[in-house]
Amino acid sequence: MLSCRRRRIIDSGEGVGQTFGGSASARRRRSAAAPVAVAFLALSLAACGPRDGAVERAAVLDVATPARSSAATAEPTSAPPDPSVLSTADAVYAATALASTSPSAPAPAAPAAPAPVSPPPAAPVAPEVTAPAAASPAVPASSAPDASSVLLPGVTHTWQKWNNCGPSAVVMAMSPLGVAVDQLTAAASIKPDREDTNVTPDELAAYAAQHGLRAHVRYGAERGRLRALLRAGVPVIVEHWVSVEGRGEMGHYRVLVGYDDGTAEFIAVDSYYGANRRYGYDAVDAMGRPFLGAYVVVFRPEQAAAVDAALAGDSADGVMWARVGADVASYAAANAADAWAHFALGEWRARQGIADGAVAAFDQARAIGLPFRAFWYQFGYARALFDRGAYEALVAHADATIDTMKGENLEEWHVWRGRALAALARPQEARAAFERALTFHPGFAPAAAELERLP
DSSP, X not given: OOOOOOXXXXXXXXXXXXXXXXXXXXXXXXXXXXXXXXXXHXXXXXXXXXXXXXXXXXXTEEOOOOOOOTTOOBOOOSOOOOGGGOOHHHHEEOOOOGGGSOOXXXXXXXXXXXXXXXXXXXXXXXXXXXXXXXXXXXXXXXXXXXOSEEEOSOXXXXXXXXXXXXXXXXXXXXGGXXXXXXXXXXXXXXXXXTTXXXXXXXXXXXXXXXXXXXXXXXXXXXXXXXXXXXXXXXXXXXXEEEEETTTEEEEEEEEEEEEETTXXXXXXXXXXXXXXXXXXXXXXXXXHGGXXXXXXXXXXXXXXXXXXXXXXXXXXXXXXXXXXXXXXXXXXXXXTTOHHHHHHHHHHHHHTTOHHHHHHHHHHHHHHOOOTTTTSSOOXXXXXXXXXXXXXXXXXXXHHHXXXXXXXXXXXXXXXXXXXXXXXXXXXXXXXXXXXXHHHSTTOHHXXXXXXXXX
């Protein structure tokens, strides 16, 4: 997912950003420090974890960026605010007039995955700015069923730290519900490995449940249900595919906290680009399509009835998956040249156990061309290859995907690689793969279970 260390080196006039003034010796010191600062900046702007392949050309990174896919939209290149200058009042995202929100903006910049180089000494990072939650807040009030605009009160915005959009998103989503947690505390539980690039929606939901909240992972996000959930007073975490020119494409989590029918936009808090970010209804549809419209509904127990009503039948898995299947099949038929359309169809088929059809759809997507990080966040292709008995192909694809990580980690592909090796009667190699997964994510249940099954 999108990773971030705020761009303070340049924005504050430190290091490479400060090139004039002072004594000759000071200028020489700054000049000598510039390459280190550039390297640090390049390492700091990396992917959220996941939720992709060749790495962009930036500072010390020198790999060509793939062409931007139709699912991603470039974000303006101006730097977001420096959190070190935010006051506590700025950090608390309370209900405000919709006119005060920022103008419509496309998806956020996707910084590059780090190259395998040793980072320089860490520069000081501004402390995270959060505000304490009320000790016993009231349940967020529901809005009228025909409300043309909604903005949830009491959301605390958090600027994400390295590789941390998933934990940051669930922390922001829990904040108006009376749960205040630091993002690094959340990360230590959800993704113990700092370089773990993938946090799943189920992992975010499980973490919210540990704090007395309820959370549903649903698919097929569409504007009607999302708006109904927001009217019910419920924040919604969405998983999006994002891009910025020259940076590459990757997965990213953000939290929807409002909408405005007058401008046909959702309002989000984004750990990389800030609060009050606006995204058009159509853009939200497009950015969610690579993930089958995955979203996480986080709510308090007393909001359960309102959430069930807002989901309009999608509380039932069978109903939800049937609707999603019809949508992705129709979209792929109408958009035959769109790689993501076939990718989504393959993912849906894999989850339904339709292995041959899934492999065919994924192979069509690959033939059209996918961004290199496309297989970092979902594992339907692995499941389909395994179910089909294509174990050698699965090992080869796992190796190719792991090779794109460039120093980041992805325990899920090591597990799928180990499963294929075990099926090929290569138990020692399988054991090494499962143990490798556990070095990245100690206690990772799928890897531990597979180890138990080995002879």
